[in-house]
Amino acid sequence: MAIRSVLGHDPEIEIVGTAVDGEDGVACAARLKPDVITMDVEMPRLDGISAVRKIMATCPTRIIMVSTLTCEGATASFDAMEAGAVDYVPKNAKDAAGSQDQFRKELLQKVKAAAHSRIVRRPTHAPSAPTAAPAHGPSPHHAPAPAAAPARKPPPPHRPARRVDYVAIGASTGGPVAVQQVLAELPGNFPKPVMVVIHMPKAFTGPYADRLNSKCRLPVKEAADGDLLQPGRILVAPGGEHTSLVREGRGIVVRTSPTSDYPRHVYVPSVDIMLSSIADAAGGSVLGVVLTGMGNDGMKGMQHLKSLGGASIIQDETTSTVFGMPRACIEAGTADSILPLGEIGQAIGRCGAD
Numbered sequence: 251m252a253i254r255s256v257l258g259h260d261p262e263i264e265i266v267g268t269a270v271d272g273e274d275g276v277a278c279a280a281r282l283k284p285d286v287i288t289m290d291v292e293m294p295r296l297d298g299i300s301a302v303r304k305i306m307a308t309c310p311t312r313i314i315m316v317s318t319l320t321c322e323g324a325t326a327s328f329d330a331m332e333a334g335a336v337d338y339v340p341k342n343a344k345d346a347a348g349s350q351d352q353f354r355k356e357l358l359q360k361v362k363a364a365a366h367s368r369i370v371r372r373p374t375h376a377p378s379a380p381t382a383a384p385a386h387g388p389s390p391h392h393a394p395a396p397a398a399a400p401a402r403k404p405p406p407p408h409r410p411a412r413r414v415d416y417v418a419i420g421a422s423t424g425g426p427v428a429v430q431q432v433l434a435e436l437p438g439n440f441p442k443p444v445m446v447v448i449h450m451p452k453a454f455t456g457p458y459a460d461r462l463n464s465k466c467r468l469p470v471k472e473a474a475d476g477d478l479l480q481p482g483r484i485l486v487a488p489g490g491e492h493t494s495l496v497r498e499g500r501g502i503v504v505r506t507s508p509t510s511d512y513p514r515h516v517y518v519p520s521v522d523i524m525l526s527s528i529a530d531a532a533g534g535s536v537l538g539v540v541l542t543g544m545g546n547d548g549m550k551g552m553q554h555l556k557s558l559g560g561a562s563i564i565q566d567e568t569t570s571t572v573f574g575m576p577r578a579c580i581e582a583g584t585a586d587s588i589l590p591l592g593e594i595g596q597a598i599g600r601c602g603a604d
Contacts, residue, residue, distance in 0.1 A: 253288055256354050272296025276304045279311050285365045287313045291326040299330050306334035312364045324457040331427050336364045340451050363544045367572045414601050415535040417442050418528050420521030422449045422543025424571025428591055435595025438467035443479035447524045449517050452490030459486040477504040487519045494527035502531045517547040525551025534558030537601050542570040546578035556584050563587045
């Protein structure tokens with residue numbers, strides 16, 4: 251009722267139906283063919299994650315998970331996104347007016363963004379590049395691929411004139427799955443420090459870092475204030491605050507700041523702040539990577555990184571769930587390489603061999 255009340259009061263949104271549980275949700279998806287589905291995680295008869303899998307197998311639809319703001323809710327959200335969900339909206343158990351306003355704002359924003367996103371079919375084995383349906387939805391009939399179609403050879407990444415000492419990755423909508431796929435392709439002997447920023451709430455980044463640590467060859471942890479960027483280690487910026495990188499002595503360390511220190515940055519944690527600061531701290535010897543996400547966070551940071559001589563890789567439109575962040579970087583002229591998701595991890599790995 252709460253979700254229906256929020257969505258029903260927006261003139262741009264039409265509610266075409268409701269489902270009482272997961273089984274009913276699968277049936278409604280096939281019968282009503284909505285543009286977007288909001289899906290709870292815990293439901294009778296069929297849980298949300300299983301329902302997502304069934305819907306994506308039978309009638310692929312853009313799905314937003316509504317999950318609790320807990321570690322368990324985070325894990326369920328990531329499982330659902332691996333199954334094909336576009337995004338998630340955490341619901342805060344507190345009844346405070348601020349919490350409810352934030353939920354209302356985020357729900358509306360993400361439903362509208364999802365309506366214009368691509369339906370990405372997740373691979374049943376990892377890692378490989380996902381295929382995406384057109385923006386208006388999947389076609390009911392797919393022509394078979396030509397039997398003799400040659401495999402496309404991945405283009406080599408842009409080779410910067412100077413050495414790349416650090417890798418910095420930013421993403422938003424669709425980012426948790428995309429970042430996981432990219433990082434899982436890095437070899438265990440990858441020698442560069444990696445910093446990752448994804449727009450997430452505080453309760454989600456720790457479980458996400460743990461998830462990556464279980465799936466990647468390199469060690470992954472949630473960053474904390476004062477952490478040192480170390481070769482062959484991946485740090486995930488904590489949610490709910492901003493992360494910048496500063497040089498101290500011979501190393502680069504993490505510094506976290508409350509959102510009140512950066513009132514003009516609406517995306518938290520900010521990719522712009524992370525990219526700009528690591529470029530300054532490293533003297534420009536950074537490979538910046540911007541993946542799928544709505545908005546333009548990362549564009550200004552990438553401009554600054556490029557002005558200092560850094561290199562960049564941007565995810566292409568076809569494999570992006572939402573092309574907002576990559577598009578902004580490309581239109582600003584900051585893209586050295588524009589690659590499909592399935593080739594980005596290998597491209598980063600090649601830079602690590604320099």
